[in-house]
Amino acid sequence: MGQEEICAVFARNLNKLMIRENLKQSDLVLKLNVSKAQVSDWCAGKNIPRSNYLASLVDLFGCQLSELMSEKQPAPTNEDGLSEDDKRIIELLHQLTPENRERIVEIIKALASQ
Structure with missing residues (x-):
């Protein structure tokens, strides 16, 4: 799987988790102390967060890293x-x-x- 595909899978999973938790992009900006542009790029599949932000997202959503990064969901x-x-x-x-x-x-x- 190439970088573009990884970013797209991450974006789909992130958006699903945001819906599940009723969070907006602005909520992630505040909770993770990141820029609007970073969150927008994550949600659009332009790139994925660095590992420290991935860990914060896992904590925030109470999920496994695989729920963010894996194409196949249970x-x-x-x-x-x-x-x-x-x-x-x-x-x-x-x-x-x-x-x-x-x-x-x-x-x-x-x-x-x-």
Whole structure:
């Protein structure tokens, strides 16, 4: 796997974890004390963080390094409590840009508060 592919896999996984934890790029900037440009590049798949930031991300998300760096993620089991509809929604969310995911989150919050 080349550097470009590694960056793309990392970006997909990072964006998934950010959605799971309801974090924005600006939250990572504050929590990791990094620049907006660094986080933007990570999320866009332009590069990956240095090892000290990878360790901080693992701590922040409570995940394994493989969840950030590996292309293959463990498939959810039936015991995960997710319905088939939930799984379809999650899959579709992962295909959106970070900006569009944030818009969807705001819509869901508005609907949930009705």
